[in-house]
Amino acid sequence: MTTLSVVGVGYLGAVHAASMASLGHTVIGVDVDERKLEDLAAARAPFFEPGLPELLERTQDSARLSFTSDASVVAPATVHFVCVGTPQSADGLHADLSHVDAAVDSILPHIGPGHLVVGKSTVPVGTAERLAGRVRATGAELAWNPEFLREGKAVQDTLTPDRLVYGVPDGAAGERAAQQLDEVYRSVLDLGTTRIIADYPTAELVKTAANSFLATKISFINAMAELCETAGGDVTVLADAIGIDDRIGRKFLNAGLGFGGGCLPKDIRAFIARADDLGAGEAVSFLKEIDAINLRRRDRMADLAVEVCGGDVDGVHVTVLGAAFKPDSDDTRDSPALAVAAALRDRGAIVTVTDPEAIENASRREPDLTFEPDLTTALRGAGLVLLLTEWTQYRELDPHSVADLVDRPRILDGRNVLDPARWRGAGWTYRALGRP
Ligand code: UDX
Numbered sequence: 001m002t003t004l005s006v007v008g009v010g011y012l013g014a015v016h017a018a019s020m021a022s023l024g025h026t027v028i029g030v031d032v033d034e035r036k037l038e039d040l041a042a043a044r045a046p047f048f049e050p051g052l053p054e055l056l057e058r059t060q061d062s063a064r065l066s067f068t069s070d071a072s073v074v075a076p077a078t079v080h081f082v083c084v085g086t087p088q089s090a091d092g093l094h095a096d097l098s099h100v101d102a103a104v105d106s107i108l109p110h111i112g113p114g115h116l117v118v119g120k121s122t123v124p125v126g127t128a129e130r131l132a133g134r135v136r137a138t139g140a141e142l143a144w145n146p147e148f149l150r151e152g153k154a155v156q157d158t159l160t161p162d163r164l165v166y167g168v169p170d171g172a173a174g175e176r177a178a179q180q181l182d183e184v185y186r187s188v189l190d191l192g193t194t195r196i197i198a199d200y201p202t203a204e205l206v207k208t209a210a211n212s213f214l215a216t217k218i219s220f221i222n223a224m225a226e227l228c229e230t231a232g233g234d235v236t237v238l239a240d241a242i243g244i245d246d247r248i249g250r251k252f253l254n255a256g257l258g259f260g261g262g263c264l265p266k267d268i269r270a271f272i273a274r275a276d277d278l279g280a281g282e283a284v285s286f287l288k289e290i291d292a293i294n295l296r297r298r299d300r301m302a303d304l305a306v307e308v309c310g311g312d313v314d315g316v317h318v319t320v321l322g323a324a325f326k327p328d329s330d331d332t333r334d335s336p337a338l339a340v341a342a343a344l345r346d347r348g349a350i351v352t353v354t355d356p357e358a359i360e361n362a363s364r365r366e367p368d369l370t371f372e373p374d375l376t377t378a379l380r381g382a383g384l385v386l387l388l389t390e391w392t393q394y395r396e397l398d399p400h401s402v403a404d405l406v407d408r409p410r411i412l413d414g415r416n417v418l419d420p421a422r423w424r425g426a427g428w429t430y431r432a433l434g435r436p
Contacts, residue, residue: 001024001025001026002025002026002077002078002079002180002183002184003025003026003027003028003076003077003078003079004017004020004025004026004027004028004077004078004079004080004081004184005027005028005029005030005074005077005079005080005081005107006020006027006028006029006030006080006081006083007030007031007071007074007080007081007082007083007084007103007106007107008030008031008082008083008084008085008099008103008121009029009030009031009036009037009040009067009083010031010036010047010083010084010085011047011049011149011151011154011262011331012083012085012120012121012147012149012154013029013031013081013083013084013120014029014036014040014045014046014047014049014052015049015052015055015149015154015155015158016081016083016120016147016158017029017040017065017067017083018052018055018056018059018065018155019055019155019158019159020081020184021059021062021064021065022055022058022059022159023159023186023187023188024064024187025064025184026064026065026077027059027064027065027066028066028067028068028073028074028076028077029065029066029067029068030067030068030069030070030071030073030074030106030107031067031069032069034069037067037068037069040056040067041066041067043056043057043060044056047330047331048328048329048330048357048358049151049152049154049155049329050152050153050155050328051154051155051156052154052155055155071106071107071110072109072110074107074110074111075110077115078114078115078116078180079115079116079118079180079181079184080107080111080115080116080117080118081118081120081145082100082103082104082117082118082119082120082121083120083121083147084099084100084102084103084121085099085121085262086099086100086121086122086123086266086270087262087266088265088266088269088270092273093269093270093272093273094124094270094273094274095122095123095124095266095267095270095273095274097123097124097127099121100119100121100123100127100131101131104117104131104134104135105134108134108135108137108138111135111138111139111140112138112139112140113138113139113140114139114140115138115139115140115141116140116141116142116143116177116180116181117131117135117140117141117142117143118142118143118144118145118181119131119142119143119144119145120145120146120147122146122147122207122208122211122263122267122270123144123204124204124208124270124271124273124274124277125201125204125205125208125274125278126201126204126274126278127204128142128144128167128200128201128203128204129200129201132169132200141169141173141176141177142169142177143166143167143168143177143178143180143181144166144167144168144200144203144204145164145165145166145167145181145203146165146167146203146204146206146207147207148161148162148163148207148210149161151261151262151326151328151329151331152326152327152328152329153328159188160188160191160193161188161193162193162194163193163194163195163196164181164185164188164189164193164194164195164196165195165196165198165203165206165207166178166181166195166196166197166198166203167198167199167200167201167202167203167204168197168198168199168200169199169200170199174197178197182195207267208267208270208271211263211264211267211268212267212268212271212284212287212290214252214259214264215259215264215265215267215268215287215290215291215294216286216287216290217252217253218252218253218254218258218259218264218294219258219259219289219290219291219293219294220253221235221238221239221253221254221255222255222256222258222293222294222297222433222434223293224238224239224255224434225255225256225297225433225434226293226296226300226434228434228435229300229433229434232436233434233436234434234435234436235255235416235433235434235435236255236416236434236435239253239254239255254415254416255416255433255434256297256413256414256415256416256432256433256434257297257298257301257336257337257340257388257414257415257433258293258294258295258297258298258336259294259325259336260325260326260333260334260335260336260337260339261325261326261329261331261333261334261335262325262331262333262334265291265294265334266334268287268290268291269291271284271287272284272285272287272288272291297336297433298336298339298340298343299343300433301336301340301386301388301412301414301433302340302343302344302347304412304431304433305318305340305344305349305384305386305412306347308384308410308412308429308431309383309384309410312348313344313347313348313349313384314347314348314349315348315349315350316348316349316350316383316384317349317350317352317381317382317383317384317407318341318344318349318350318351318352318382318383318384318385318386319351319352319353319354319378319379319382319384319385319386319406320337320340320341320344320351320352320353320354320386320388321354321355321375321378321385321386321387321388321389321391321394322337322353322354322355322358322387322388322389322390322391322394323335323337323338323341323353323354323355323358323359323361323362323371323389324337324355324357324358324361324362324389324391325337325389326389326390327389327390327391327392328391329357329358330355330357330358330360330361331358331361332358332361332362332365335358335362335365335389336388336414337353337355337388337389337414338353338362338365338366338369340386340388340414341353341366341369341386341388342366342368342369344386345368345369349384350370351369351370352370352371352372352378352382353366353369353370353371353372353378354371354372354373354374354375354378354379355371355373355389355391356391356393358389359371359373375393376405379402379405379406380405380406381405381406381407382405382406382407382408383406383407383408383410384408384410384411384412385402385406385410385411385412386411386412386414387411387412387413387414387415387417387418388414388415389415390415390417394417395417395418397418399422399423399425399426399427399428400426403426403427403428409426409427409428409429410428410429410431411423411428411429411430411431412431412432413430413431413432414432414433416432416433416434416435418430418432420432420435
């Protein structure tokens with residue numbers, strides 16, 4: 001077993017640290033956020049992630065997992081994972097790499113020959129090469145090992161990933177780095193997990209390309225939804241019909257309000273910016289359209305609300321179901337649901353937002369919106385209901401009982417998850433994106 005450090009214990013790092021400890025490694029988690037550290041040290045997950053609290057409890061009882069803000073504590077570790085965020089920069093599309101640089105700098109004084117620094121953060125191609133010199137000056141080596149975890153399934157995606165990608169340098173140094181990573185991931189590899197060895201740029205691009213592809217799939221079906229709206233088709237039937245072809249596949253073809261979150265939107269924008277820097281902007285210029293299609297869905301949803309209310313939402317009590325960017329997450333970064341809620345408020349609607357887990361984060365992001373944690377209370381007296389994040393409890397709502405709560409039975413299904421016939425049968429005006 002290896003002693004590891006994990007620098008940055010947010011969504012990625014906290015799950016990675018707890019997962020690696022559960023595999024038997026000794027793990028030191030480092031972060032600058034004292035509140036996060038306090039939570040994790042008490043085996044409390046600082047964010048909602050199914051399975052993480054149980055994993056933290058189990059691993060902390062074994063004393064293999066500790067957390068600190070003091071980077072010098074990483075000294076006993078020989079493999080150091082960099083798991084900090086790379087948000088969109090404040091002044092453009094590029095990724096802000098300041099956290100990655102700071103994380104690497106913070107461990108440089110404490111590493112040396114035989115140590116391996118492993119980047120897991122999503123970075124623009126070329127970053128690993130740029131950092132490698134600094135790491136090698138200490139005698140240590142650098143690998144890039146992108147993560148592919150989905151929020152809500154992060155523990156599963158870490159412990160039983162589809163693949164492990166190692167970006168390593170050529171020659172003996174690369175072989176040693178791969179061996180060190182094999183030791184860390186031994187039990188994951190023993191499950192038969194595919195391991196792909198690549199150079200730095202390929203490893204970095206694998207992550208960006210995967211996210212770009214997923215975003216493209218979603219925007220493709222949402223573009224078809226736009227056509228269905230004008231031509232009078234049903235995008236859900238269309239998705240089933242094309243998705244049955246296993247070259248296309250039905251996954252990630254759910255039309256609706258589109259993608260959000262801390263990854264897909266900023267990753268495709270950073271990719272556009274990086275490709276431009278490299279003089280290869282044309283190769284990914286289609287991603288601008290992917291982004292534009294995605295954002296148009298939010299406008300269309302707000303327009304549909306106005307249309308259903310007879311041309312004006314001013315003074316209408318609107319209940320928004322969902323604030324998180326997707327179900328099973330409390331993450332509201334670039335949340336389509338919150339964007340639509342805010343747009344309707346700006347158009348004069350009296351908006352109440354409910355969500356099972358994301359209200360705290362949402363109210364920090366949109367302090368001027370009204371939040372109501374209780375679903376029944378949120379629905380009472382509504383003149384229009386919008387289902388914008390498809391939590392199970394919203395998908396399973398009974399149209400008859402909800403009709404008794406609201407003022408006017410009008411619902412917009414922003415995720416195409418309700419049965420239109422059932423809702424209409426219960427007396428509702430039902431509208432959705434891309435459906436008649
Ligand atoms: C994504 C990638 O899946 C993951 O591999 C990467 O490491 C990080 O980014 P995540 O952001 O957790 O993960 O969310 P994901 O499950 O991919 O969903 C992204 C967004 O797309 C959500 O807003 C979701 O609602 C939306 N989506 C997804 C659709 O609109 N339609 C679909 O069919 C699927």
